[in-house]
Structure formats: structure tokens, C-alpha cells
Amino acid sequence: MENNSNKNIMKPSVEAQIPAPPKGGWGVNSPFRGAGGNWSVNNLLRPNILALKPYSSARDEFSGSASVFLDANENPYDTGYNRYPDPYQQKVKERIAGLKGVRTDQIFLGNGSDEPIDLLYRAFAIPGVDNVVIMEPSYGMYTVAADINDIEIRKVLLNDEYQIEATKLLAAADEKTKLLFLCSPNNPTANSLDREEMFKVISGFDGIVVVDEAYIDFAPGTTLLNELDKYPNLLVLQTFSKAWGLAGIRLGMAFASQEIVTVLSRIKYPYNINALTQQRVLQSLESTEQKDAWVKTIIEERAKLAEKLKQFSFVKKIYPSDANFLLVKMEGAREKFEYLMNSGVIVRDRSKVALCEGSLRITVGSPEENREIIEKLKHYPPTP
Ligand SMILES: Cc1ncc(COP(=O)(O)O)c(C=O)c1O
Numbered sequence: 146m147e148n149n150s151n152k153n154i155m156k157p158s159v160e161a162q163i164p165a166p167p168k169g170g171w172g173v174n175s176p177f178r179g180a181g182g183n184w185s186v187n188n189l190l191r192p193n194i195l196a197l198k199p200y201s202s203a204r205d206e207f208s209g210s211a212s213v214f215l216d217a218n219e220n221p222y223d224t225g226y227n228r229y230p231d232p233y234q235q236k237v238k239e240r241i242a243g244l245k246g247v248r249t250d251q252i253f254l255g256n257g258s259d260e261p262i263d264l265l266y267r268a269f270a271i272p273g274v275d276n277v278v279i280m281e282p283s284y285g286m287y288t289v290a291a292d293i294n295d296i297e298i299r300k301v302l303l304n305d306e307y308q309i310e311a312t313k314l315l316a317a318a319d320e321k322t323k324l325l326f327l328c329s330p331n332n333p334t335a336n337s338l339d340r341e342e343m344f345k346v347i348s349g350f351d352g353i354v355v356v357d358e359a360y361i362d363f364a365p366g367t368t369l370l371n372e373l374d375k376y377p378n379l380l381v382l383q384t385f386s387k388a389w390g391l392a393g394i395r396l397g398m399a400f401a402s403q404e405i406v407t408v409l410s411r412i413k414y415p416y417n418i419n420a421l422t423q424q425r426v427l428q429s430l431e432s433t434e435q436k437d438a439w440v441k442t443i444i445e446e447r448a449k450l451a452e453k454l455k456q457f458s459f460v461k462k463i464y465p466s467d468a469n470f471l472l473v474k475m476e477g478a479r480e481k482f483e484y485l486m487n488s489g490v491i492v493r494d495r496s497k498v499a500l501c502e503g504s505l506r507i508t509v510g511s512p513e514e515n516r517e518i519i520e521k522l523k524h525y526p527p528t529p
Pocket of ligand 1: 256257258259260284328331332357359360383384385386392396397
């Protein structure tokens with residue numbers, strides 16, 4: 146049998162190097178204010194990361210194509226997966242770049258979005274010294290990753306409309322604030338953030354602003370991807386876990402200036418995206434038709450589900466959604482959550498989350514699944 150996997154292993158292009166530190170050195174108090182001008186990622190980096198000599202994989206030291214690979218201590222017998230995967234995922238990045246209208250050097254791929262979230266802390270925030278500003282309520286991993294990395298968390302409550310106020314977020318930051326997380330559309334509140342306020346934050350903040358767009362495909366508003374060239378301190382997160390239907394392969398995208406992408410690439414595990422994931426996503430990326438059809442159906446189903454839920458007297462409010470879930474305020478949220486769980490329908494109880502008191506988060510499912518949850522709720526309370 147021909148051993149295809151031994152041949153034509155693509156050599157990824159060598160990633161750009163981080164420019165030398167600015168004259169006068171670096172440090173947490175360096176003047177990195179302003180998103181334009183002399184903003185440089187070097188002024189933000191942890192000194193140990195700036196000084197880091199990254200792991201050099203066997204495939205880093207060779208360029209061109211060869212037919213005999215005796216450099217990586219692999220098993221020569223073809224299982225389809227006996228070779229290490231491309232550490233830079235060039236083919237996948239080329240497809241994504243074409244689709245999103247960005248350059249490949251603006252893309253970092255991670256094991257879910259959670260990997261770049263964690264790497265950002267590890268690259269920029271000094272444990273026990275630096276801090277992060279986060280909007281509240283929002284996606285829980287920003288907090289968990291900060292706790293793991295021993296980074297102080299400064300939470301700024303959204304207003305009554307679940308919107309950010311740039312002045313409040315900026316007021317919470319100081320010279321030790323390296324990262325600021327925004328999430329639009331936001332989880333669990335389901336709404337998109339005000340664009341103007343987001344821009345005020347991005348241009349007014351010294352450090353890196355992460356805009357998590359995990360749910361952007363379900364939103365009428367547009368992505369901030371085309372703002373990357375304007376704002377070197379902006380990083381946009383997207384994922385294959387939602388609209389693309391690929392949560393199981395764990396593939397998250399971080400889009401940012403080449404400088405930031407280079408930093409993340411230098412500190413990631415060398416082969417962080419496995420061969421199965423790279424293959425599977427390339428298959429899905431051949432066409433956007435299926436994803437677009439799912440998005441259309443989910444958006445239609447979201448409206449139908451909201452209409453049906455409105456009919457229950459215990460439902461007090463269904464928040465407008467730009468995502469693939471609904472935040473629903475109801476009387477006795479915890480009881481409804483437990484009743485549904487006992488009937489085999491699992492939703493997310495958000496009633497203990499700030500500003501979401503008495504609310505459940507319900508993912509928009511297939512038409513059958515949505516009918517099922519409505520049927521179950523019709524039979525509440527259960528007959529003993
Ligand atoms: C806002 C937000 N970002 C990121 C993620 C996680 O994405 P991934 O599956 O790519 O880790 C989620 C998951 O629910 C999310 O709600």
C-alpha cells in the first residue's frame with residue numbers, strides 16, 4: 146500500500162518574528178497608550194514571554210518537500226495519522242483567510258476559543274500583579290482563565306439594557322490592566338453590544354481588547370474583523386462550535402494584528418490542532434452552504450420558539466436575541482429547570498448570574514427539539 150502520508154509534507158512558512166524590544170526596554174509601565182502611533186505589543190508582553198525561545202519542532206527546521214522523513218521519531222507505517230500535523234495549519238488558515246477577507250498572518254487557531262483566551266493571559270498578564278477588565282454578565286471562561294492564571298478580575302456590570310458603557314469599562318482599567326474582554330453577541334444576555342461604545346473602548350484602552358464573536362453568524366450586525374488593520378490592539382474571537390456545527394472538533398479562531406498572532410503562535414503547544422480536526426474543518430470549509438442553511442433555520446426557529454414561550458403565563462420576559470439561544474425570565478426558574486431536567490430536557494439555569502435573576506438560557510434546537518421543550522412546559526406542573 147502506498148504510504149501517502151510520508152510524501153509531500155507541507156512545510157509551513159516560517160512565522161514572522163517579534164520585532165526587537167523598543168529602545169529603553171519594556172515593562173509593565175511602558176507607555177503603550179493609544180491604538181495607533183507607537184503602540185507595540187512588546188510593551189505589553191510579560192518579560193519572560195518576550196525573552197522566550199520557543200520550542201522548535203522537527204518540521205520547523207526543514208523547508209521544501211522530501212520523501213524520507215526521519216526527523217520526528219514518528220512511526221513510518223501509515224495509519225493515516227502516523228505523521229505529526231502541520232503545526233501552523235497553513236491550509237486551514239488559507240481557507241479561513243479567503244472566507245473572512247483577512248491575511249493568514251492575522252489568524253491564530255486554537256483548541257476551541259478557550260485556548261487563545263488562556264494564552265492571552267499567559268502572554269500578557271503577570272500573575273499576582275496584572276488585572277483584566279470583564280463585562281458582567283458574560284462568558285464564564287474569561288473569569289476561569291483569569292483565576293487559573295492568578296490575574297485580578299475587575300467586573301463592570303452591564304446597564305439595564307445589557308449594554309456596555311465605555312466610560313465605565315475604561316474607568317475600571319489602570320496601568321496594570323493588560324486585557325479587556327467584550328462579548329458580542331453576549332452570552333448569556335444574547336444581545337449585540339453597541340458598536341460605537343465598543344470602538345470607544347478599543348481606541349481608549351492601553352492593552353488588548355478581545356471581542357468574542359462566537360455567535361456573530363446569528364446576528365444582524367457585522368463583525369469587527371475589517372477593523373483589524375485600524376486597531377492593532379484588537380483581537381476578535383470566532384469559533385467553529387456554533388454556526389458551523391463542529392463543537393466536537395474543538396477549533397477556535399483568533400484574528401488580530403500579525404504581532405499578536407505571532408506571540409500566541411510562539412507560546413502554543415507545537416501541534417495544538419490535531420490532524421483529524423484540520424482534515425474535518427477543511428471538508429466543512431469547502432462550502433458555506435450548509436452552515437448558511439443552518440443559520441437561517443436556527444434564526445427562524447429562534448423566532449418561533451420565542452412566540453411559543455410567550456404563551457406561558459409564567460414567562461415574564463424573553464430578551465431579544467442575536468445568538469442561537471434565548472434568555473428567558475420566568476417565575477420559578479429553578480423549578481422549571483429541574484422539571485425539564487427530570488423530563489430529559491436540559492437547559493441552562495442562569496438565575497444565579499448577575500442581572501439574569503430568574504432566567505433560563507435555552508439553546509435553539511432543531512424544530513423537533515423545540516416542539517419537545519414546549520410540550521414539556523405545557524405539562525407543568527407535573528401531576529404527582
Ligand atoms: C461567548 C463564547 N465564547 C466562546 C465559547 C466557546 O467556544 P469554543 O467552543 O470555541 O471553545 C462559548 C461557548 O459557549 C461562548 O459562549
